[in-house]
């Protein structure tokens with residue numbers, strides 16, 4: 661705990677007194693530390709591809725000047741590094757946008773079956789290339805929640821992309837949408853969207869920290885797969901903005917399930 665101690669002279673019943681005040685500034689200190697950590701992390705994440713780019717430019721201007729084969733290979737690597745920087749910048753922008761309007765509730769009616777179908781469609785090729793079977797299970801009735809369809813699509817994209825990215829060939833990704841029955845609805849239970857995979861799972865110690873910015877279970881693997889370490893932080897902020905909840909259950913060697921619970925119309929308060 662950090663206290664700010666202020667001391668001052670004050671007149672008290674005709675005499676000179678001293679007033680000492682103690683103010684708990686721990687939350688401010690923590691916010692400041694978090695900001696500094698964030699800037700350090702962003703700098704580090706940007707510097708890694710930048711250093712690689714500068715190194716390759718130097719090589720192309722020097723030793724590899726007349727080596728067309730090497731030039732082709734280096735340009736390929738430079739393209740991948742530039743793409744990594746591009747992904748990082750666009751994830752940072754998404755994060756700052758959702759953080760900025762987290763207090764404003766999105767209220768457009770969003771048909772979740774359509775959002776799920778669109779997301780599944782846009783990731784079908786990625787799953788096929790990764791050798792993963794993806795299935796979608798929807799209820800027969802239309803499920804509409806108040807929200808922002810682009811942001812909800814982003815939540816699902818991030819969760820499904822992770823499930824595809826981190827589970828090996830021959831595994832399955834199951835996406836389902838569940839609606840509460842009448843009684844549960846009265847008890848305030850919302851809509852459940854589940855993204856389950858049969859991948860490697862995540863050790864329990866990591867689960868509470870997964871939505872922290874730049875937190876990765878295996879940094880090397882995340883970077884190799886093109887991860888920025890911001891995907892789940894973005895998911896958490898969008899779900900918060902929708903007054904929803906994000907849950908994760910995982911068993912090592914068996915798989916992981918991320919569940920997004922969203923309030924229905926009239927359940928938001």
Ligand code: ADP
Nearest residue numbers: 822823826876877878882887888889890891892
């Ligand atoms: P990244 O860009 O690294 O994927 P995320 O914020 O999306 O960042 O995820 C944080 C970390 O959580 C990942 O680096 C990975 O270690 C772990 N993770 C997320 N989803 C899964 C999953 N479905 N299976 C296994 N590990 C996962």
